[in-house]
Amino acid sequence: MKPCLLLLALAACSSAPETPTVMELRAPAWVGNAGAGWDAQSDMLVYRVTGHAQLGDEVRVAQAQASKAATTALRAFCTEAVARLQNAYAQRSAELFTPDALAALSGDKDSVGRIVDAGMVGARNIGEWSDDESYFVWLELDAGAGLLPAYEADLGQRLAAHSRELTASDLAALRTELATFIAQRLRR
Numbered sequence: 525m526k527p528c529l530l531l532l533a534l535a536a537c538s539s540a541p542e543t544p545t546v547m548e549l550r551a552p553a554w555v556g557n558a559g560a561g562w563d564a565q566s567d568m569l570v571y572r573v574t575g576h577a578q579l580g581d582e583v584r585v586a587q588a589q590a591s592k593a594a595t596t597a598l599r600a601f602c603t604e605a606v607a608r609l610q611n612a613y614a615q616r617s618a619e620l621f622t623p624d625a626l627a628a629l630s631g632d633k634d635s636v637g638r639i640v641d642a643g644m645v646g647a648r649n650i651g652e653w654s655d656d657e658s659y660f661v662w663l664e665l666d667a668g669a670g671l672l673p674a675y676e677a678d679l680g681q682r683l684a685a686h687s688r689e690l691t692a693s694d695l696a697a698l699r700t701e702l703a704t705f706i707a708q709r710l711r712r
Contacts, residue, residue: 568703614629
C-alpha cells in the first residue's frame with residue numbers, strides 16, 4: 525500500500541465519527557394541516573384532526589398522547605357540531621314552537637354527550653408520523669355516518685313528544701349545516 529493511501533486510511537479511522545445529520549425531512553401535509561387532501565365534494569361530511577405529542581424516551585407513550593390529543597380535538601369538534609345543528613334546527617323551527625319547547629328540543633348536557641359518543645364510534649386512525657421531536661396521529665370521522673344520524677335520532681325522539689317529526693327539508697338543512705361547518709373548520 526502506498527504511504528499516502530495508508531496515511532489517509534489511518535486518518536479516517538482515527539478521526540471522530542461525524543454526527544449524523546438529516547439533509548431533508550419532509551412531513552406529510554396533514555401534519556401541518558389536518559384537512560390536507562380533503563375534498564368538499566367527495567368528503568363533504570368527513571372531518572379530520574391531527575394530534576401531536578413530544579417524542580420522549582418512550583415512542584408508545586408519545587403515540588398514546590398524540591392519539592389522545594387527536595381524540596380530544598375530535599370530541600370538541602363533535603360537541604361544537606351538535607351545538608351548530610341545534611341552533612340551525614331552532615332557527616328553522618322558531619315559528620312552530622315556543623321558546624321553552626325549542627330549548628327542550630335542544631336537549632341537555634347528557635343528551636349531547638350521548639350524541640357525541642355515538643358519533644365518535646366511527647373515528648378511525650388514518651395516519652401516524654414522527655420526527656426527532658414529535659409524534660403525530662391523524663384521525664378521521666365520517667360525521668354523516670355517525671354524528672348526524674345520532675343527532676337526528678335524538679331530535680326525532682324529542683319531536684315525537686310534540687307530535688312532530690323531522691321532515692325531508694329538515695334533514696337536508698341539517699346535512700347542509702354540518703357540511704358547511706366542516707368546510708369552514710377544514711379550510712382555516
